[in-house]
Amino acid sequence: MAMPRLNEFHDRDLKISDFAKVLSHPARVAILRVLAEKKECICGDLVADLPLAQASVSQHLKALQEVGLIQGTIDGPKSRYCIDWKVFDRFQRDMGKWSEKMMNLRQDNCC
């Protein structure tokens, strides 16, 4: 009964919702912000900054990696992360296009 039938949604809508899903948790937003702010992008720093256990932070890092928004490099025993700005820019541009398209569709003869 809880079968979302996600395949029947339009691709354009799925694209936006998929992107939004990535940012739908404050931890992931915070990770992106910290990665953009700090010069050192080490996992331990993130764990220190976030109100989460190390395992949870790693989990969120993995999610961000899976959509390509961040890249991880093994640096000795540590892990260095950074934002893939090319991907970030594409995401941001897509969102911009979406809201722009929405604005253009605006109909004044409604409600």
Next chain:
Amino acid sequence: MAMPRLNEFHDRDLKISDFAKVLSHPARVAILRVLAEKKECICGDLVADLPLAQASVSQHLKALQEVGLIQGTIDGPKSRYCIDWKVFDRFQRDMGKWSEKMMNLRQDNCC
């Protein structure tokens, strides 16, 4: 154990994640799109367009209403919905500001 301690996240991050949560389901994105496209914004039309039961659509409509993105008007036995463009514009602007801020923080000496 599954206590997110959400209160310990920064407000700026929560603001973005809250917004993203609204768009994190294709049904809500689709509803917004259909509302922007169609001249008639009747609930039944949305039910016909979406691969969801009427109860589920109503649920998503309620969620969109709770964040102010759409407004509902009772029109006889029907319900007429429309986007609150003032709110939509504020959301869109906030997202834009966020990504702009992110871009500005970009540090080249990382990774």
Next chain:
DNA sequence: AGCCTATATCGTATGCATACGATGATCAAG
């Protein structure tokens, strides 16, 4: 080799989101 540090992953528990049928509420029409 043995140990410490840093991180990823596994396993598990739990809560939230979601989907739906059923029911309730409201209005128009006859």
Next chain:
DNA sequence: CTTGATCATCGTATGCATACGATATAGGCT
């Protein structure tokens, strides 16, 4: 006032996301 149509809400079931401790992995150090 009864019927049919439309929609909201309730109750419930279920799956996904999330959080965490525990464990595995890997590298550096002595």
